[in-house]
Amino acid sequence: MKKEKSKHKSIRKQFWSQRYLFLLLLPALVWVVLICYAPMTGLYMAFINYTPQGNGYFADMVNSQFVGLDWFEYFFSTDFLMIMRNTLATSLLTLVFSFPLPIILALCLNEVKNQRVKKFVQTSSYIPYFISWVIAANIFLTFLSADGVINHLLQFLGLTDQEILFFQNGPYFWWIIAIANAWKVLGYNAIIYMAAISGISQDMYEAADVDGATRMQKILHITLPALRPTILILLILAIGGVLNTGYEQQLLMSNDSILNYSDVLDTYAYRYGLKNGMYSYGTAVGLFKSVVSFLLVISANALSRKFSDDNTALF
Amino acid sequence: MKTAKLRKKRCASDWFLDIFKVIFLILVTVICVYPFWNIFIVSINDATDALRGGLYFLPRKLSFASYADILTRETFLHGIWITVLRTVIGTPLAVLVTTMLAYVLSREDLLWKKPLNLLFIFTMYFGGGMVPYYMVLKNLGMLNNFIVFIFPNLVSVYNMILVKNYIEGMPKEIFESSKIDGANDLTVFFRMVLPLSKPIIMTIALFVAVMHWNSWFDAYLYTNSQSLKTMQSILVEILNQYQTSSANQAANQAGQQLTPDSIRMAATMIATIPIIMVYPFIQKYFVKGIMLGSVKS
Numbered sequence: 079m080k081k082e083k084s085k086h087k088s089i090r091k092q093f094w095s096q097r098y099l100f101l102l103l104l105p106a107l108v109w110v111v112l113i114c115y116a117p118m119t120g121l122y123m124a125f126i127n128y129t130p131q132g133n134g135y136f137a138d139m140v141n142s143q144f145v146g147l148d149w150f151e152y153f154f155s156t157d158f159l160m161i162m163r164n165t166l167a168t169s170l171l172t173l174v175f176s177f178p179l180p181i182i183l184a185l186c187l188n189e190v191k192n193q194r195v196k197k198f199v200q201t202s203s204y205i206p207y208f209i210s211w212v213i214a215a216n217i218f219l220t221f222l223s224a225d226g227v228i229n230h231l232l233q234f235l236g237l238t239d240q241e242i243l244f245f246q247n248g249p250y251f252w253w254i255i256a257i258a259n260a261w262k263v264l265g266y267n268a269i270i271y272m273a274a275i276s277g278i279s280q281d282m283y284e285a286a287d288v289d290g291a292t293r294m295q296k297i298l299h300i301t302l303p304a305l306r307p308t309i310l311i312l313l314i315l316a317i318g319g320v321l322n323t324g325y326e327q328q329l330l331m332s333n334d335s336i337l338n339y340s341d342v343l344d345t346y347a348y349r350y351g352l353k354n355g356m357y358s359y360g361t362a363v364g365l366f367k368s369v370v371s372f373l374l375v376i377s378a379n380a381l382s383r384k385f386s387d388d389n390t391a392l393f
Numbered sequence: 394m395k396t397a398k399l400r401k402k403r404c405a406s407d408w409f410l411d412i413f414k415v416i417f418l419i420l421v422t423v424i425c426v427y428p429f430w431n432i433f434i435v436s437i438n439d440a441t442d443a444l445r446g447g448l449y450f451l452p453r454k455l456s457f458a459s460y461a462d463i464l465t466r467e468t469f470l471h472g473i474w475i476t477v478l479r480t481v482i483g484t485p486l487a488v489l490v491t492t493m494l495a496y497v498l499s500r501e502d503l504l505w506k507k508p509l510n511l512l513f514i515f516t517m518y519f520g521g522g523m524v525p526y527y528m529v530l531k532n533l534g535m536l537n538n539f540i541v542f543i544f545p546n547l548v549s550v551y552n553m554i555l556v557k558n559y560i561e562g563m564p565k566e567i568f569e570s571s572k573i574d575g576a577n578d579l580t581v582f583f584r585m586v587l588p589l590s591k592p593i594i595m596t597i598a599l600f601v602a603v604m605h606w607n608s609w610f611d612a613y614l615y616t617n618s619q620s621l622k623t624m625q626s627i628l629v630e631i632l633n634q635y636q637t638s639s640a641n642q643a644a645n646q647a648g649q650q651l652t653p654d655s656i657r658m659a660a661t662m663i664a665t666i667p668i669i670m671v672y673p674f675i676q677k678y679f680v681k682g683i684m685l686g687s688v689k690s
Contacts (some may be wrong), residue, residue: 096504099503105547114516118521183421206425211609217428276684348523360522364525
């Protein structure tokens with residue numbers, strides 16, 4: 079009892095001695111409570127039939143009817159398969175493009191001896207990262223339009239004699255989003271790999287030179303294995319984010335004629351939850367996404383911990 | 394040794410590597426730069442002339458009419474003003490709050506260090522989702538309020554980790570010696586940590602500023618009054634106008650000095666030019682920042 083009391087006192091004392099630290103922490107604490115944790119309490123909306131009655135958000139939540147898992151059942155029995163197909167098609171195709179390309183770019187840049195050429199290519203490669211999705215979508219809509227540069231190029235090369243209406247064909251949309259995503263992050267991700275490459279000891283390459291290794295062999299047997307931890311970490315992050323397809327690119331490039339292909343979990347939750355005012359349904363779809371994403375990150379992290387001896391796990 | 398290496402016969406895989414490398418790098422450069430070049434030349438070309446098509450590398454007939462038109466539009470200028478305002482106010486505040494948080498969480502002796510760290514890290518992997526978030530903003534009175542651009546963006550946990558890693562990499566002795574001199578934590582933070590973290594602060598300032606400049610979705614979701622429309626929102630309006638009018642575009646436009654197309658291109662360029670202007674700055678801090686961040690993800 080006495081011991082506990084003294085411990086308590088010492089915590090209070092410690093807190094007092096750190097009062098300025100907590101003062102510095104205060105704004106971020108307010109932020110995290112209001113912006114991150116307050117919305118989490120709103121997840122309760124997924125289990126009720128939320129009806130705004132004008133008594134404030136929390137009071138309305140308490141007064142709404144409890145419906146259990148009805149919203150989830152409704153989702154699984156209606157649009158679930160279509161939305162999941164679109165979400166997974168979009169994000170897996172994105173992975174196919176945006177995962178290997180930055181590695182290849184980093185390896186190629188590493189082979190360039192002329193520093194000015196290297197810097198020029200690298201600087202060019204991350205321009206798309208810095209422009210807004212509004213502009214990026216604008217570029218894709220323009221270039222892929224019936225009268226756009228891509229159609230002209232395809233006709234010039236004789237690959238097609240009719241204009242391709244890229245934004246009128248559902249499955250094309252998955253490819254367009256995937257390519258647009260890859261285009262935006264290519265240069266950014268390549269820098270991460272470049273950083274990892276610059277950390278590789280030169281001794282290994284010199285030893286390989288002595289053994290008469292070709293450049294290709296050095297890439298395959300020294301550089302790539304050294305990049306393994308970086309690749310794994312980025313892969314874990316990508317797997318965790320597989321349901322995060324983003325809102326902006328989808329909303330800006332999609333149109334009503336291909337909605338059955340372009341609608342993903344995020345846009346679906348947005349359309350029902352906010353645009354159509356089915357707050358509880360939108361929350362339920364969002365909660366489904368958050369839980370699955372969270373489980374994916376945890377399991378990807380556990381897997382990488384299990385299968386690699388080096389310390390690649392995120393947490 | 395060196396001459397031996399030079400004289401070594403180039404094997405087939407070396408040839409393959411070099412050819413592949415050149416083609417790949419040229420392709421990457423073209424794909425990343427050409428779209429902007431194309432938009433640029435169309436935007437400075439005469440609008441009616443542009444309808445003939447075939448503008449790929451150089452403008453045929455120079456005209457800045459589209460720029461003149463768009464830069465005299467009240468709505469667009471107001472959009473630029475809102476965007477500048479949110480960038481100029483939002484960036485320093487976000488950098489300050491994020492750096493303060495990073496410093497506190499980096500302190501070894503911090504009371505409840507672990508739970509506090511977890512409190513913030515957890516938000517990277519789990520959240521309430523869009524609808525509850527919207528409801529909270531609504532109840533806080535932030536909808537249709539300029540503050541919705543500032544407050545939610547005060548902290549980015551990802552940026553905080555970058556700064557925290559940087560601060561943790563500093564020699565501890567500097568802080569300890571000033572502690573002995575009787576400086577309190579506030580003084581240490583503002584006099585020592587803040588100035589010494591300048592490189593990483595510049596990096597996250599760049600990230601935040603670009604985010605503010607580019608963001609469209611928050612304005613789209615959380616505001617609907619004309620007076621809060623950001624530049625990107627106005628840009629989207631111009632873009633949508635074009636899409637709906639594109640069907641009968643050619644018919645209506647022959648003989649006009651301006652076309653939706655030319656307006657769109659000019660607006661795109663105006664939104665892109667500031668990004669290109671800070672590019673030397675980006676060069677300097679961006680690569681460094683990612684490298685710092687990727688050392689200790």
